[in-house]
Structure formats: C-alpha cells, structure tokens
Amino acid sequence: MIEPGLDGKVVLVTGANNPYGIGVATAKAFAAQDARVFIHFFRSPNAHSGAEQVRGSGSAFFQAQQGKTADEVLDAIRRKGGQAAAWEADLSDPENIPKLFDQVEAVFGPVDILVNNAAAWKGDTFLTLDAASGKHFPIPTISPDSHDHNFAVNSRAVALMMAEYARRFVQRGANWGRIVNVSTDGASAFPGEVSYGASKHAMESYRRAAAIELGPYGITVNVVSPGPVQTGYITPEMEEKLCAEIPLRRVGKPEDVADVIVFLASEQARWITGQLLYVGGGHVMPL
Numbered sequence: 276m277i278e279p280g281l282d283g284k285v286v287l288v289t290g291a292n293n294p295y296g297i298g299v300a301t302a303k304a305f306a307a308q309d310a311r312v313f314i315h316f317f318r319s320p321n322a323h324s325g326a327e328q329v330r331g332s333g334s335a336f337f338q339a340q341q342g343k344t345a346d347e348v349l350d351a352i353r354r355k356g357g358q359a360a361a362w363e364a365d366l367s368d369p370e371n372i373p374k375l376f377d378q379v380e381a382v383f384g385p386v387d388i389l390v391n392n393a394a395a396w397k398g399d400t401f402l403t404l405d406a407a408s409g410k411h412f413p414i415p416t417i418s419p420d421s422h423d424h425n426f427a428v429n430s431r432a433v434a435l436m437m438a439e440y441a442r443r444f445v446q447r448g449a450n451w452g453r454i455v456n457v458s459t460d461g462a463s464a465f466p467g468e469v470s471y472g473a474s475k476h477a478m479e480s481y482r483r484a485a486a487i488e489l490g491p492y493g494i495t496v497n498v499v500s501p502g503p504v505q506t507g508y509i510t511p512e513m514e515e516k517l518c519a520e521i522p523l524r525r526v527g528k529p530e531d532v533a534d535v536i537v538f539l540a541s542e543q544a545r546w547i548t549g550q551l552l553y554v555g556g557g558h559v560m561p562l
Contacts, residue, residue: 279541281308285383286540287375289366289436290393291348292316293340295507297457298392299348300529304537305388306357313379313386314361315393316345337508358383366393367427372435376443388453388540389440391478395428397421398468414467422470429474434481437496441489452494453540456482457532458551460500460559479551486549495548497539501532502555522557531556 286305291298291314302312319341345361352359362378364371379386398414399421415421437454444452458475459465465472478498485496503509503517504527518524535554538544553559 277543279308279537279543281305281310281388281537281541284310284387284540285313285379285385286310286388286390287313287315287379287386288390288392289315290317291361292318292343292345293337293506294343294347295340295505295529297501297504297506297529297532298390300533301390301392301536302348302359303352304530304533305540306352306355306359308537308541309357310388311358311383312352312360313383314345314348314359315366315375316361316363317365317393318342318344318363319395333510334508337506340507366432366436367395367424369431369435372432372439375436376439385443385447385449386440387449387451389436389455390536390540391433391436391454391456393428393432394457394475395424396468396471397424399470400467401469417470425470425474426477429471430477433478437481437485441485441492441494444494445492450493452489452492454485454489454494454496455536455539456496456498457536458498458500460502460553460555462500482551483549490548495539495544497544497547497549498551499532499535499539500551500553500555500559502527502553502558504529504532504555520558521555525556527555 288298288302291302293299302314306312349359349361360382364375399417400414403416433456456478458479462472462475462479482496482498489496506529509526514526517526532554
C-alpha cells in the first residue's frame with residue numbers, strides 16, 4: 276500500500292480559483308489526502324465579469340473563470356470533510372507575499388508544502404507583421420509593460436515565495452518540506468508569447484539553485500511542466516489540432532497535472548529534487 280504521508284500537512288497553492296484550472300485540481304487532490312489546504316487567488320482586472328454568463332471554451336470563457344473567487348473549490352473541499360481556507364492577493368506586489376504566509380499561519384500553522392501555480396500572461400513577440408501572411412503571431416511586440424507583467428508574477432513572485440517559505444522553514448527548525456513550481460512545456464521557446472515563456476524559463480532555473488541550497492534542510496524543490504491542458508481556453512478547433520501533436524492523442528486534464536504535483540510532495544518522491552518533469556502526454560520529450 277502506498278502511503279503519501281500528507282495527512283495533516285499544510286499546503287499553500289497559489290492561483291487556485293479557476294474551477295477548470297490546475298490550481299483547483301491540485302487543491303482538491305491534496306485535500307483528498309487529508310492535507311490542510313490554503314488557497315491563494317487573484318481576480319485579474321482583465322477577467323470578464325458575469326462569469327456565469329459565458330459558456331463553452333476559448334479566451335472569453337477562460338477569462339470568466341479567472342474572474343471567480345475561490346468559493347467553489349472551498350465548498351467542494353469542505354463538503355467532503357476537508358479543511359480549506361483562502362485569501363486573495365496580487366503577487367506582483369512583493370509586500371503581499373509575507374502577508375500571504377501570515378494568513379496561512381493564522382489559520383493552519385506553518386506551510387509544509389508550497390505549490391507555486393499562479394501565473395500572469397500577456398502575449399508579445401519580437402516582430403509584428405501583416406496577419407494575413409500567416410508567418411507570425413498578430414499580437415503586439417515586446418514592451419516594458421508586457422515583459423514586466425509576465426516576469427512580476429511568473430518569475431519574481433515565485434522567487435520571493437520560495438525565499439519567504441525557506442526563511443520561515445529554517446527559522447522554526449523544520450526538517451521536512453516540499454516546493455513544487457508549475458511551468459509550461461513551451462518555456463524554452465514560445466513564439467508569440469516570448470515574455471511569458473522566458474519568465475517561466477527563469478522560474479525553472481530557480482529549482483537547481485534552490486535544491487542545492489535548501490536540500491540540507493530537508494526541502495525538495497521540483498518543477499512540473501504541463502503540456503496543453505484544458506483549463507477552459509482550448510476551443511474544439513484547437514483541441515483537434517493539438518491532439519494530432521500529442522502521442523497520447525488527447526489534451527490534458529487539470530487532474531493529470533495535479534496528481535503529479537501531489538506525487539512530488541509525497542513520501543514516494545522523497546529522493547527527487549532539482550528536477551523538471553514534463554507532464555503532457557509526450558507533447559515534449561527532451562533528451
């Protein structure tokens with residue numbers, strides 16, 4: 276029998292308000308292991324209001340889900356007897372990061388497992404040409420705003436979250452900890468989303484240094500890199516095209532990624548650290 280050893284652990288999952296998202300699936304998966312789950316979320320000003328009015332899939336549907344609170348996932352976890360709480364904060368503001376840890380400690384105590392899932396996105400590219408040419412992405416060229424928008428959350432906030440976690444962990448003399456960061460399998464080269472991809476690639480780099488620095492204290496640090504996952508943005512047309520590029524011939528479900536995150540936090544992964552694990556049905560298979 277496999278014993279994950281997560282009963283009673285305090286888990287902080289960021290970016291967990293989209294009911295169709297990886298963060299929500301991860302929060303539910305940890306709760307199913309009897310962990311105590313604290314959910315961070317942030318409703319982007321760009322998210323559509325009246326989320327219940329939008330149906331289907333695609334950008335509008337995805338943005339509608341991003342505009343929700345964490346109430347749905349809290350209710351789902353509590354209905355099954357789990358323990359969960361939530362707090363909203365913009366992680367692009369560094370002052371909110373220690374406040375977030377304070378909120379968790381006030382409810383459940385110190386964080387044992389940190390899952391950095393929150394992400395910001397603003398598409399950009401190096402050159403914008405005539406959209407009719409089909410040789411580029413018809414979105415704005417990279418700008419200070421697009422660059423900083425992506426890096427503030429996807430890179431800087433993750434680094435600060437890891438540092439805050441580590442500082443408190445060492446200060447209290449703990450000896451068991453897990454950090455799992457969520458990236459994208461397009462991080463190494465993301466045409467049309469160059470700042471987003473680069474910000475995730477920078478975040479992936481943190482795992483190596485953190486694994487070396489934090490390993491002696493009993494903290495493992497790993498990255499999950501999802502392929503195309505249906506979090507609400509994939510239209511039927513997109514799905515058909517993507518499935519042809521994926522060896523397992525389907526797009527991912529949030530639960531596919533959540534289960535791997537739980538594994539990396541479990542006792543079964545106690546000898547794994549500093550690793551980048553692609554979870555995408557074979558969509559990316561690096562050497």
